Amino acid sequence: MNARLLLGRSLPGAVGESSRVVHLFEVLLDDGAPEQLTALCGSSFGRGELERLDRLQGMPCEPCLRRAPGQEPTSVVVERGRPIPIANSSMDLEPLLLAPTRLYIVTLLSERQWCTCGFIITALDIASPNLSRQLAKLRKAGIVQTRTRGRELQACLTREGSRRLVNHLKALQAVVSRAGRLAAIGAGQRDEV
Structure with a gap:
């Protein structure tokens, strides 16, 4: 067939x-x-x-x-x-990273050590409540971690998150090819x- x-x-x-x-x-x-x-x-x-x-x-x-x-x-x-x-x-596609907003957040975080939420909101032009929801999902999955410095919430990609992002991008490229x-x-x- x-x-x-x-x-x-x-x-x-x-x-x-x-x-x-x-x-x-x-x-x-x-x-x-x-x-x-x-x-x-x-x-x-x-x-x-x-x-x-x-x-x-x-x-x-x-x-x-x-x-x-x-x-x-x-x-x-x-x-x-x-x-x-x-x-x-x-096989290695990360279901959580198929959503464009989460993929953009993780990609942005892959370029920096720690990033303030204010910077992410400005860079990606997303609303604060949306960013909070997306970060909560990514944090729960172990892809990002967050911390508070003074009044600012900061986020960064975990080592596991970095590995999963690389695998996801390779798998996505294979699908596209x-x-x-x-x-x-x-x-x-x-x-x-």
Whole structure:
């Protein structure tokens, strides 16, 4: 059974811009053009509801990334007549860091020893209550630690947080690279039809 991964997101205006995440779809090559496409996360889309992407643009759907094909390849794509297994690139994705705000916070903290919350708020243009919620989640997961100096709350990345950030970024880069290659293969197959 030959399959390929496709990238797509809701058309502009169909949903709010923050909900236009990029979904992964595993499509059987022998199926033709299906009436409905179901993303790896379970979201279904009918004809005319999706913008097909040739590369990752925007925020990926977290559940789709988590459900990307496993280590034991369950599907393949065909490139120049040769089957290529779709491997799992998402094993080391850190679910907590898939949220853009938390990823931005952790990335900012990776550049400094200790950082005041006032600086983070200004640098990332986020509201104080939002920062407090995000830091609480990151602290609970052991990714950041906080301390109070005078009246200022400061945060820094833990060693564990730094390790998890590096692993997350490598896994995310692998997903993006693989998705780009698969999309290119899919575009080539589409041109041959």
